[in-house]
Amino acid sequence: NAGVTQTPKFQVLKTGQSMTLQCAQDMNHEYMSWYRQDPGMGLRLIHYSVGAGITDQGEVPNGYNVSRSTTEDFPLRLLSAAPSQTSVYFCASSPPSGRNEQFFGPGTRLTVL
Amino acid sequence: GQSLEQPSEVTAVEGAIVQINCTYQTSGFYGLSWYQQHDGGAPTFLSYNALDGLEETGRFSSFLSRSDSYGYLLLQELQMKDSASYFCAVRDISDYKLSFGAGTTVTVRA
Numbered sequence: 001n002a003g004v005t006q007t008p009k010f011q012v013l014k015t016g017q018s019m020t021l022q023c024a025q026d027m028n029h030e031y032m033s034w035y036r037q038d039p040g041m042g043l044r045l046i047h048y049s050v051g052a053g054i055t056d057q058g059e060v061p062n063g064y065n066v067s068r069s070t071t072e073d074f075p076l077r078l079l080s081a082a083p084s085q086t087s088v089y090f091c092a093s094s095p096p097s098g099r100n101e102q103f104f105g106p107g108t109r110l111t112v113l
Numbered sequence: 114g115q116s117l118e119q120p121s122e123v124t125a126v127e128g129a130i131v132q133i134n135c136t137y138q139t140s141g142f143y144g145l146s147w148y149q150q151h152d153g154g155a156p157t158f159l160s161y162n163a164l165d166g167l168e169e170t171g172r173f174s175s176f177l178s179r180s181d182s183y184g185y186l187l188l189q190e191l192q193m194k195d196s197a198s199y200f201c202a203v204r205d206i207s208d209y210k211l212s213f214g215a216g217t218t219v220t221v222r223a
Contacts, residue, residue, distance in 0.1 A: 033211065040121070042200060042215035043156065050209055058210060090155060100146035100204050100211060104155040
């Protein structure tokens, strides 16, 4: 199993550009989520999904869109990049149990100039 | 919603014991979990407490008291490789969101 994969690992964007961060998991997990991590601020939930076709907003959803057409994939779209979106983005997945055990991808380091 | 608080930094020497406290405010949650994150890496799951009491996993133990809205992670026999950030997290019982504390940076000195 590859676990949770994310692409790209690094990205530099100019203000106003759009892009999609890819996330895929091969563990058949129903729950998937996107976090951003900024220095000293821990992990903040952007969007999450409890299954294919179902998404919901997290703590900091503005400027981001998601969709979940399959169980495996959960892409995150930046609509019009802003310098405030410079961050490290983590995708995670977990099985539908109560253990709170999430499996994280390696992260995407995004810089918006 | 959820609100979790934990200390920002802890420093200790090799072989020592460190306790990282986590206090939370929540309308209902499934349990308290802990994650470890080394610098530049992804968070990894450490432990989970569904019920009150102590859970032990090797040198690490985790404790939960629902009546006190409090939990802690205990790191024993500290090693240099334990230098990392540690996050507590709870999953909301109503919408299944997993919320994290801001993290505690543990620095282990020789």
